[in-house]
Amino acid sequence: MKILVIFFTLFKLLCYISAQKTCKKVNSCKCKLDDGKVIDLDPLAKSSGPAFLDVLDSGGVDQYSWNPCKPFSEGGCTNAAVCQTHSGLQYNCGTQDSAVFGYDDANSVYTITYSAESYVKSNDVRTTTLYLYCDQGPDMFQPIGEAVQGTYALIFKGKYACPRTASAGISAGSILIIIFFSLLVVYLIGGVLFQIFVKKNSGKNAIPNSNFWFGLPGLIKDGVFLIIRRGGKKGSYNSI
The missing domain is CATH 2.70.130.10 (Mannose-6-phosphate receptor binding domain)
Incomplete structure (x- = not known):
């Protein structure tokens, strides 16, 4: 007991x-x-x-x-x-x-x-x-x-x-996005200045790697259409 x-x-x-x-x-x-x-x-x-x-x-x-x-x-x-x-x-x-x-x-x-x-x-x-x-x-x-x-x-x-949710602050993903766009801006500004003052290019040629940037929208469009066409087709097998 x-x-x-x-x-x-x-x-x-x-x-x-x-x-x-x-x-x-x-x-x-x-x-x-x-x-x-x-x-x-x-x-x-x-x-x-x-x-x-x-x-x-x-x-x-x-x-x-x-x-x-x-x-x-x-x-x-x-x-x-x-x-x-x-x-x-x-x-x-x-x-x-x-x-x-x-x-x-x-x-x-x-x-x-x-x-x-x-x-x-x-x-x-x-x-x-x-x-x-x-x-x-x-x-x-x-x-x-x-x-x-x-x-x-x-x-x-x-x-x-009142108890409330603590502020999470800036997430790791947000930090990576900020870093990416910061580097992109530096790349574009620095590249344009280099093309104009060093290589003496002008117009669209002043954009660094202009062929890539002007062709990028077409590549994205082709990729999207490829995914749509692939998604709409069903796989087929030969009969035995």
Whole structure:
């Protein structure tokens, strides 16, 4: 009986582990899921100042500023990802370098957790969790505020919180096509210049290998007709 209990417990543990959703950190505002999709907040980021400035928390007590990807400074906050304004003073509630991606099972959303050591008191670390809600509506940033002392919660809703297919970039085939046409252009321009200034040719004779290029359309046409005629005929065998 004990063996069955242990087996069942291990089975539940394995199921729990396999069900965990992870998003591997790429940088402070981007992570990659197991299926290859990404959550990327970079389009929200501002180069100077926060993307969301001094937004009042749900309790109407403090204001919070947040910027993904790029650190900002505001009053007493320097190199911040999250800044709290409390009683007219600013407190760094998380840096970009500290960003850690996670998943909140209770709300079924991905999260980013920031942290920063307070400059007011040594060994006083502030921790902020940003909850990322996938929503196709307008972007919305809503600070919840301080849950317990030194721990803060923020909500972001928007399309950039949604997992999406990562940009594939330029494929190998596209690169080969680009190289081919680049070489073709160099060949034609260089060949024409050589024919005009070195061989003193003009007109159609200025085109390098002009006989080949002018005959190419006819060769293509003959090839197409040959394929059509071959395709329309059925093979025949002599009777024995």
